[in-house]
Amino acid sequence: MDLYALMPPLMFLALILFLLSGYPVAFSLGAVGMVFGFLGIALDLFPASLLGAMPDRIFGIMSNQLLLAIPFFTLMGILLEKSGLAEDLLDTMGRLFGPLRGGLALSVVFVGAILGATTGVVAASVMAMGLISLPVMLKYGYNPRFASGVILGSATLAQIIPPSVVLIVLADQLGVSVGDMYKAALIPSLATVLLYFLYVIYVALVHPRWVPALPKEARPEAGKELPTAFALLSYLLVGVGSWRLGEFLHLPGWLEGLEILLGLGLWTLFLLPWIRTNPLLRKALLSMVPPLVLIFLVLGTVLIGLATPTEAGAMGVVGALVLAALNRRLSFQVLYGAMEGTAKLTAFVVFILIGSTLFSLVFRGVDGDLWVEGFLTGLPGGEVGYILFVMVLVFLLGFFIDFFEIAFIALPLLAIGADALGIDKLWFGLLVGVNLQTSFLTPPFGFALFYLRNVAPKEVRTADIYLGGIPFILLQLLVLLLVYFLREPILNMAYSGFGQ
Amino acid sequence: MRFLLGLSRAIDVLTEGVGRLVVWLVLLVALLSAGNAILRYGFSYSSNAYLEAQWYMFSLIFLLGGAYALKHNAHVRIDLLYDRFSRRTQAWIDVVGTVLFLLPMALGLIYLSWPWAMNSLSIREMSPDVGGLPRWPIKLLVPFSFGLLALQGLSELIKRIAFLTGALPSWSPEEEEEVA
Amino acid sequence: QAQPTIRWRLASSFPKSLDTIYGAAEVLAERVRALTGGRFQIRPYQAGEIVPGLQVMDAVQQGTVEVGHTASYYFVGKAQVLAFDTSVPFGLTARQQNAWMYFGGGIELFRSIFADFGIIQFPGGNTGAQMGGWFRKEIRTLADLRGLKMRIPGPGGQVMSRLGVVPQVLAGGDIYPALERGTIDATEWVNPYDDEKLGFYRVAKNYYYPGFWEPGAMLVFYVNLREWQRLPKEYQQAFEVAAAEANQWMMAKYDQVNGPALQRLLRNGVRLRKWPNEIMQAAQKAAFEWFEEEAAKDATYRRVYTAWRRFREEQFRWFAVAELGYEQFAFPNV
Numbered sequence A: 001m002d003l004y005a006l007m008p009p010l011m012f013l014a015l016i017l018f019l020l021s022g023y024p025v026a027f028s029l030g031a032v033g034m035v036f037g038f039l040g041i042a043l044d045l046f047p048a049s050l051l052g053a054m055p056d057r058i059f060g061i062m063s064n065q066l067l068l069a070i071p072f073f074t075l076m077g078i079l080l081e082k083s084g085l086a087e088d089l090l091d092t093m094g095r096l097f098g099p100l101r102g103g104l105a106l107s108v109v110f111v112g113a114i115l116g117a118t119t120g121v122v123a124a125s126v127m128a129m130g131l132i133s134l135p136v137m138l139k140y141g142y143n144p145r146f147a148s149g150v151i152l153g154s155a156t157l158a159q160i161i162p163p164s165v166v167l168i169v170l171a172d173q174l175g176v177s178v179g180d181m182y183k184a185a186l187i188p189s190l191a192t193v194l195l196y197f198l199y200v201i202y203v204a205l206v207h208p209r210w211v212p213a214l215p216k217e218a219r220p221e222a223g224k225e226l227p228t229a230f231a232l233l234s235y236l237l238v239g240v241g242s243w244r245l246g247e248f249l250h251l252p253g254w255l256e257g258l259e260i261l262l263g264l265g266l267w268t269l270f271l272l273p274w275i276r277t278n279p280l281l282r283k284a285l286l287s288m289v290p291p292l293v294l295i296f297l298v299l300g301t302v303l304i305g306l307a308t309p310t311e312a313g314a315m316g317v318v319g320a321l322v323l324a325a326l327n328r329r330l331s332f333q334v335l336y337g338a339m340e341g342t343a344k345l346t347a348f349v350v351f352i353l354i355g356s357t358l359f360s361l362v363f364r365g366v367d368g369d370l371w372v373e374g375f376l377t378g379l380p381g382g383e384v385g386y387i388l389f390v391m392v393l394v395f396l397l398g399f400f401i402d403f404f405e406i407a408f409i410a411l412p413l414l415a416i417g418a419d420a421l422g423i424d425k426l427w428f429g430l431l432v433g434v435n436l437q438t439s440f441l442t443p444p445f446g447f448a449l450f451y452l453r454n455v456a457p458k459e460v461r462t463a464d465i466y467l468g469g470i471p472f473i474l475l476q477l478l479v480l481l482l483v484y485f486l487r488e489p490i491l492n493m494a495y496s497g498f499g500q
Numbered sequence B: 001m002r003f004l005l006g007l008s009r010a011i012d013v014l015t016e017g018v019g020r021l022v023v024w025l026v027l028l029v030a031l032l033s034a035g036n037a038i039l040r041y042g043f044s045y046s047s048n049a050y051l052e053a054q055w056y057m058f059s060l061i062f063l064l065g066g067a068y069a070l071k072h073n074a075h076v077r078i079d080l081l082y083d084r085f086s087r088r089t090q091a092w093i094d095v096v097g098t099v100l101f102l103l104p105m106a107l108g109l110i111y112l113s114w115p116w117a118m119n120s121l122s123i124r125e126m127s128p129d130v131g132g133l134p135r136w137p138i139k140l141l142v143p144f145s146f147g148l149l150a151l152q153g154l155s156e157l158i159k160r161i162a163f164l165t166g167a168l169p170s171w172s173p174e175e176e177e178e179v180a
Numbered sequence C: 001q002a003q004p005t006i007r008w009r010l011a012s013s014f015p016k017s018l019d020t021i022y023g024a025a026e027v028l029a030e031r032v033r034a035l036t037g038g039r040f041q042i043r044p045y046q047a048g049e050i051v052p053g054l055q056v057m058d059a060v061q062q063g064t065v066e067v068g069h070t071a072s073y074y075f076v077g078k079a080q081v082l083a084f085d086t087s088v089p090f091g092l093t094a095r096q097q098n099a100w101m102y103f104g105g106g107i108e109l110f111r112s113i114f115a116d117f118g119i120i121q122f123p124g125g126n127t128g129a130q131m132g133g134w135f136r137k138e139i140r141t142l143a144d145l146r147g148l149k150m151r152i153p154g155p156g157g158q159v160m161s162r163l164g165v166v167p168q169v170l171a172g173g174d175i176y177p178a179l180e181r182g183t184i185d186a187t188e189w190v191n192p193y194d195d196e197k198l199g200f201y202r203v204a205k206n207y208y209y210p211g212f213w214e215p216g217a218m219l220v221f222y223v224n225l226r227e228w229q230r231l232p233k234e235y236q237q238a239f240e241v242a243a244a245e246a247n248q249w250m251m252a253k254y255d256q257v258n259g260p261a262l263q264r265l266l267r268n269g270v271r272l273r274k275w276p277n278e279i280m281q282a283a284q285k286a287a288f289e290w291f292e293e294e295a296a297k298d299a300t301y302r303r304v305y306t307a308w309r310r311f312r313e314e315q316f317r318w319f320a321v322a323e324l325g326y327e328q329f330a331f332p333n334v
């Protein structure tokens, strides 16, 4: 009996058993590493000194500056949720889209996309929209299952639309540039938003009773919606126009920003008489300012060359602090609670990383990497077969373990196979990233499901929440197919000096 | 048992105190990082010291926060089965897990990182990059923080055993409150 | 009598994707295996597989792995003198570094230093004179360097900071987006073949030369001293032969791949630019001022610096004759 060859599969088996015990993941992972480490030493499979790599590996985690994105975006997300900013936006967008059938759902998708572009974590979006939009949708007769689903789906946009902790961690684990990852994520992000919109319209046409329009008495600004929408569109056009003009004139980053602001300011002056007589437009403009400021801070500062993608998360924290203070929502309790929550999350996430680095060290020690490579590259179907296997595996793992565990434990092993087959790591990471959206929505361990259950009104049954997510999981899988088939355009976009 | 519970309380006070300091680092590191970006962009002024201070603070947060997270039961579990067990069974799992999983890992890492950190201290290791910070203090943090984690593990162990022997009605008053 | 079967692990500071610099470790492993009839086996691991790239010295010192393949100047935080084992600003070329190491007393000097770390070292490849890196804007005068934000680690950063550059060592994944959007103005890397892979040419078109802070960066194999002493004499011989081959292999390989890579870069619109003399002169002055400062602080540094400086002067006088005379005439005339 060749015990040596049995070690890697035995380690997997032990890992599953240890994890199922319910003891914290970080230490269960570490324990498998330790147990098999001692076993390997006793059986003379590798020298005891190999475990001496642990301090070096921990030091590698400590000095990995990209991981700073985890506390930054978590802190920003919690502050954002407490700042009341999402509330205002959802409220106005609800009024704006209110007269349409499915309008509230459309506003949720829209706000989800906006929040997605400001924050890098899903939790903030789920909680904000679950607290604010879900009660409103239920009050006006929305189907609770569909209402839950649209909130869940829209909230997960936070992880595929840059900035995103998921994309940063994937880029880091695969050794590709964060900037390239962000650019590659643009096509799937837009495709997901578009599909959500289309799905809402489809539901409005086929199941009108699920998504009733707001009654007239719920709309104090009835009749102002259409002109307001046109006014907002005009802002979009002016904004894009000023941006293109700046590009055309080759203005430096900060001047271009100023020029865009100037354009929007002049347009506001021009519309001023109209804004005065239209309270809905006023409200819409005011509620759009804070998210635009945040988007500028977390994406704009990277684009104008002020901050690295990691530092942009810190810029977002400062922005969220200021906005919460301006909204008079920043108390000591709120701040301390946000910091404490962030510290705990950072500790548990990085400890999983430490546990998994101990596991993977011993796994390599018993030549588990060779075993995985042999197993993965031995899969039938070459590249297609491998990708199919990885996608199914990641999807299934998403039911049981969360995104961080998949990224830290499974991804490095899966990358071995991708390397062996010569698959582009950026594209591979993007496929995994799009796939991982589903892990937030699949029971029993979808984080988004937990968060929504926590904030949803009692009359929404847990089954509604679980089942409501299914259509959106299917839409996300559709986007996954799209990423698979649009490999060339996506990679061209990511690798081009886009904007230069 | 009374002595052990006293020990556990003392450890809890230590972990809580360290944790409360660490919590503020979260804000501090964000402000430092944003300040870094702004100074570099606006004034072309920066130093590797500031860049390294960021990850030093990040390291302090998770290394020292590990024990704090353990005290507050914030380390994530796969609770597929765990949640369905009785409080007693859960306590047993935690006892076994602490003795067989957590303590060996923490003690093992102290053992492994001690000579490594001492070596850095003995040569007063610096950053290899211009303007960078001394490396030895942050390397010393590694065995120290796993020591803190092992202590907190001991405290949790005492509390679970006290619960199982009936000396404590609950090992985690705050958690019970949340459930109630 | 039959020799024992020995298995060693080698931790490289480099990823497999940099196939030339990583490849030297594979050359070593293959040659050692062949020379010992397959009984002495060395398995190379890329950076991060066992330890992160910048922890290789710690790992060999602690005996975590038996061998490391790295560059000593990554560890100047432990002792500044280690820079001379790789390359220092305005130092020796690859050929001169070899002459110093093999016959000028270099290896012996450093063996006495590395012995304190429980390590024995062997020359393990060279990049040749490196490039000066990728700049978003043209650098015409010394004043253009003032306030310039550049990713440049180690000794190069020391000298550049004395010229007013703001050296920044960013996270790996942040470098490209930071250069693309102008968060930093410049980054240095290695040479055309490796730089092409990272794609900096897409976002910063000015490619400066030479990388005067690394005129001939020597790589090195570290072996844990205790493991080395326990190795049978024949295996020691095989290792030394294989390391010498890897040393030559890397330089020859880089010379072969860099030419075509540079042509590809030029076809992609890269603008090749030579450092203005003013900058080179100021940098050289700053470099020697820095050496003197370090030498005043530390006796070991002074010992190595003095020996190196004497050797450098001899070599430069000789190379300025036949080599330079030929090269100056022949190279520009293609």
Ligand code: NA
Residues within 6 Å of the ligand: A115, A116, A117, A118, A119, A120, A121, A157, A158, A159, A160, A161, A162, A163, A164
């Ligand atoms: Na996002």
Ligand code: NA
Residues within 6 Å of the ligand: C130, C188, C189, C190, C211, C214
């Ligand atoms: Na270089």
